[in-house]
Amino acid sequence: TRTSKPKRILAYVEKHAVPGDAESVVNAIDAYCSRVEWAMNVGSDKGKILDRVVSETDPDTVLELGTYCGYSTVRIGRLLRPEARLVTIEMNPDNAKIAKQIIALAGLNSKIEMLVGSSSDLIPQLKKKLDMKTLDLVFLDHWKIFYLPDTRCLEETGLLHKGTVLLADNVVCPGTPEYLKYIRNSSRYRSEYFPSRLEYLQVEDGLEKSVFLG
């Protein structure tokens, strides 16, 4: 089929958002996915919790795992200071292409770098590739079974510092049992669960916020 869901989302955003206005891009995607077709964006209910965590953390460096169409990338990027940097990793090159256009339309190119590939391959390279000292905030929203191995990799590559915030989407639906078991039982993290709803639906979901204690 010629179009894909991400392409239809991009077309709707191009038609209804105001170029350079990140808020209007977020609202356009939510309007489309709540009225026309569901998509796995973090959405507005969990998005408000994400906004609060980003604002409270006020990060200089952010890593997002799982870009998809760039909804949460834009949602986070719109709250960052001009000198802050967000690196987002997407596995699917077609989605990455769409996300790049949505991020550009939001006017956030200067703060956001997209890497296309496997998180387990790219995370070890972050330190040197992007002169990433350490990460202030990590948003986990990619394959749910990768949350734990990638968190272990972040620990081992020295990308986490005392106070780094990990925020994980979908810890209830689809669920991330191994990640939750590890992070809630580890003395190296202080975790807190924020109950919410699965994007655009009345199904329970939530975000787990974990602060690395060093």
Ligand SMILES: O=C(NCCCCCn1ccnc1)c1cc(-c2ccc(F)cc2)cc(O)c1O
């Ligand atoms: O699978 C999800 N995301 C990962 C997508 C692939 C990431 C690829 N990648 C990127 C970087 N490295 C790997 C996801 C799924 C759902 C969901 C919920 C209910 C349901 F019935 C069906 C689906 C809701 C979400 O909010 C999600 O995030």
Ligand SMILES: [Mg+2]
């Ligand atoms: Mg998600």
